[in-house]
Amino acid sequence: MDFDINAWQQFLQDNWIIAVIALVLIFIIMKLVKTVLKWVLVIAVVVGFFAYGGYSIKDLENIGTKVTSEMKDQAIKSMAGEAKEATYEDLADGAYVIKTTNLELTGVKNSGEITVKLRGISLGTWKMEGEVKDFVVKARAASK
Template sequence: MIEEVSQLEMWFEFIKQNWLVFLIALIVLLAIVSFVKTMIKWALVVVIVAAVAVYSGITWDDVNNVVTTVKDETVLKLKDQAMNSMMEEAKKATFKSNEDGTYTIKSPNLELTGTPNSDKVKISFNGVSLGEWSMNDTIRDFVKEAKQNK
């Protein structure tokens, strides 16, 4: 807790000492976004934000850690939502046997593709592929319910 407070104080002190740089960067960003109408404006925005980040001492490892954390949390939330949707949408799911021996199950928000007697299925949630998952009880129940809805 003390370390968090000291880091927060450090950031406030840094901003106090460099407020003019941040103000100029903000004004330049607003001007670019307002007046430049091409894709170049976004390149300039990225360059300015990167320059301010480098100036403030943020490393690429810090940025990479934040991006990785956000990505992992987002995927985890999507997986949780997909599992909840499986339980809620099982009665609406439709089962289809494909010509290549695989099966596809579709519900309003989910699409599941698998091979009979396989432990792996591919899952898409709201059109976003969530990759290949191992079968668990929830997925097995979803498949069983969809087969009954034929």
């Protein structure tokens, strides 16, 4: 099984009540049952917890990937329509910031990468290619 902390966090956020109940059951079983049966019961509670969620960790990772992909698509669509009204600002350390109504892009000149935020939500660091590069060039030209 792959260990992805983000997928586990999302799983626990969605099922926190069941997780608390499962932990209480485990503690009760550990205190009251003194035989090998307690380990069978603990394993049953843990398996039941994950089965109740109905999702495997891979399913949660796939959902996260789809959401991230959709956000990236929205950001690229915003770039196409907002380049003319973008503000471009050179910073003293060689970095620059481009802001529009929905987007904020931060990068360092000639680094080949840019950090993208859509409506304040970080979408990570993207390579400076395709639509992203076109947007930066248009934004820089529009601000002059």
